Amino acid sequence: MAEENSPIVSPSAQPVEAELQAVGADIQPTVEEPPVTDIADAQPAAEAPVIREAQPTAEAAAQPISKAEPAAAVSAPSESTLVVHHLNNSRSQRILWLLEExxxxxxxxxxxxxxxxxxxxxxxxxxxxxxxxxxxDGDLTIAESGAIVEYIIAKYAKGRCQPPDSGFVDNLYFSHYAEGTIMPVLFNKLIFTLIPARAPFLIRPVARVICAGVTKTLVEPQLRTNGEMIEKHLEKTNGGWFAGGDVPTAADFMMLFPMEAIVKRAPDCLGEKSKAYVEMIHARPAYKRALEKGGRYEFA
Ligand SMILES: N[C@@H](CCC(=O)N[C@@H](CS)C(=O)NCC(=O)O)C(=O)O
Incomplete structure (x- = not known):
């Protein structure tokens, strides 16, 4: 995909501040600074999706997971060994939502x-x-939201959050696509927004023009292409879950964050089905509980 050839992909695993220091920018926060909530390590683009026909309805998507399968046989909270290290305004909201579901x-x-x-x-x-x-979780420490989602589903979901057979590949694809492709595009958008705000004062106007140009010609077209692909997929699932079943699966827990970020930062790049999907999740009691527990979160 285009990102692989793009000069704007940052391969660094450092936080934004470190990246900006590396290019000699003033890293003092300014009033123009957007929240750094979508930092991602830029990665090569994923393969094209295999999108299958799947048949869930939006109505089915609204069902609580516990209706689909019996609730997990897990003991009282005091006996839980699971600790979420949660940063405000971040991807860990995904994990809270999953655990609440x-x-x-x-x-x-x-x-x-x-x-x-x-x-x-x-x-x-x-x-x-x-x-x-x-x-x-006890002696285990697990990072990387995709790995955490898979671990929790494998260890604690007791058969819930599984895609139907027909949605296996979609679940696989979108679980990986979320961090592998769409988050790096959002990261690029963030970087080109931050650079002018943090550039030395005298070159700020020039940096602003250059970064606006790169965003418009390179980043936003990619965001739009990705948004169109997501929209087409959700048209096939009739606005329901990414894997096409009756319950959210790993793909949904992974996809919500980038979709929330696009709704907030580049709403024109996302279609109506996609926006309705985000709203459908925001209306779920489990999502609302996750928000209450997590605290400040700009994307809901
Ligand atoms: N690919 C990783 C990305 C983790 C990541 O970059 N998290 C951000 C929050 S959304 C973070 O911790 N940012 C703070 C920083 O970079 O200092 C994942 O999915 O867990």
Whole structure:
């Protein structure tokens, strides 16, 4: 895909602040600064999706998971070993939503972004990259939201959150696509918004013009192409879950965050079905509980 050849893809695993320091930019926050909530490591684009015909209805999508399968046989909260290391305004909202859907006991340890919007250094005590989400479960520490979602579903969902056979590949594809392709595009958008705001004062107007040009000619077209693909897929699932079944699966827990970010940051790049999908999830009691527990979150 286009990203592979794009000069704007950042391969760095560093936080935005470090990246900007590396290019000699002033990293003091300014009033123009958007929240750094969609930091992603830029990755090569994923393969084209295999989109299959799937038949769920939006009505089915509104069903609580516990109706589809018996609730997980997990004991009282006090006995839970699962801790979500949660950074405000971040992808770890995905994990809270998943846990609330499954009604699994867990506790949250909260971390607040610093004034420069990166994660506080305490997160590095949990995992060397210092990013969120991270979970601990007994002796285990697991980072990377896709890995966390798969771990929780495999270990605690007791057969729930599974795609129908017909949606196996869609679930696989969109679970990986979320961090592998669409988040890097959003990251690029964020970077080109931040650079002018943090450039030395004298070159700021020039940086603004250059970055606006790159965003318009390179980043937004990619966002639009991705938005169209997502929309076409959701047309096939009739506005229901990504894997086409009656319950959300890993793909949904992964896809919501980038879709929320596009709704907020580039709404023109997402179609009506996609926006309705985000609203449908926002209306779910489990999602609302996750929001209450997680605290400040700009994308809902
Ligand atoms: N691909 C990783 C990305 C993790 C990530 O970049 N998290 C962001 C929050 S959305 C973060 O911790 N940012 C703070 C920082 O980079 O300092 C995942 O899906 O877990």
């Amino acid at each position: 499954l009604e699994i006991p867990y506790s949250i340890k909260k971390y607040e972004r610093t004034p420069t919007m990166v994660a506080p250094k305490e997160l590095k005590d949990v995992h060397p990259l210092g990013k969120s989400p991270v979970i601990t």
